[in-house]
Amino acid sequence: MAGNTFGSIFKLTTFGESHGYCVGGVLDGCPAGLKIDTEKIDQHLALRRPGQSDIVSERNEEDKIEILSGIFNGMSTGHPIAFLIKNKDQRSKDYSNLIDVYRPSHADFTYEMKYGIRDHKGGGRSSARETAVRVAAGSIASQFLDEYDIDILAWTHSIGNVTYNTTQPPAERVSVYNSKTRCPDETISNSMESHLSEIRSKGDTVGGIIKCIARNVPVGLGEPIYDKLNAELAKAMFSINAVKGFEIGSGFEASKMMGSAHNDKFISTEQKIRTETNNSGGIQGGISNGEPLLLSVAFKPISTIQKEQQTVNSKGEEIDIKIEGRHDPCVIPRAVVIVESMTALVLADHLLRNRSSKI
Secondary structure, X not given: OOOOEEOOOOEEEEEEOOOOOEEEEEEEOOOOOOEOOHHHHHXXXXXXXXXXXXXXXXXXXXXXXXXXXOXXXXXXXXXXEEEEEEOOOOOHHHHHHHOOEOOOOOOHHHHHHHHOOOOOOOOXXXXXXXXXXXXXXXXXXXXXXXXXXXXXXXXXXXXXXXXXXXXXXXXXXXXXXXXXXXOOOHHHHHHHHHHHHHHHHOOOXXXXXXXXXXXXXXXXOOOOOOOOHHHHHHHHHHOOOOEEEEEEOOHHHHHHOOHHHHOOOEEEOOOOEEEOOOOOOOEEOOEEOOOOEEEEEEEOOOOOOOOOEEEEEOOOOEEEEOOOOOOOOOOHHHHHHHHHHHHHHHHHHHHHHHOOOOO
């Protein structure tokens, strides 16, 4: 299986399955001498882990990182950082009736057609369990970005038809992280919780949108042709399970605007050249322009629902199935930190790439 590595210099390779012994990763290219706080990594993992509240999957995983190499006395050595996260609460029997069944909108059919074999227990490599590794690596990337004062914050913009409709990013990180839904507005967050409870009681699921801002990104990140910074971010986001849409800056709204309205006027301040507006979302010509990066990521409803569905098995026979197990009614609350992590991995990689762009 190809395609398990992300990045060019700051490079992550992941391994493991949802119901195997563990998931893990090898992070290569992290500069030596970086102070790495493993407690911060565990705190980030806690934002993604199942079992953290009554609106996510009941699967109970501690999600503690175990460092195997690359860190000595709390500092990166420059060697590959290898780590794992053990799976402790697998219930493989929940999937025993799916050995030869293709679940609607899952990767079962495509995996089996491509490889001739598949792990039916929780989806194997296609499971969102793999994203725990990205969060761990993203936390290390964030600690590297701290050296450049680059700050990344994502939050829940909408769950179903309940929307946090504001153009301003959250003022405080704690307002996002303390919310079960990761929406910083308490009233709207409560409405989102009620909506999720109703959806779950019907055995169904729902999608939503996550927004993300990266502040203090320096001018010059990204390559102007195939490795545009916006293209790299889009690839990063579309690699996350259930993502169906990506926007940067004004996104699809730009298609309705005139150039005279969409163009970001340059202005000169005492410190530097800036833009008066930020319809570009911090990227022009595929290269960061020093303004905040503004991203929107749309997630579809989770494919695993508790309602009876019609499908076919590997023999082509039509059957009815009802999927058992512990599943989220919506991916959004646990995906906020994943969006942050993938953004951090892209920016860390391009910061290192940018060191060789000129004398």
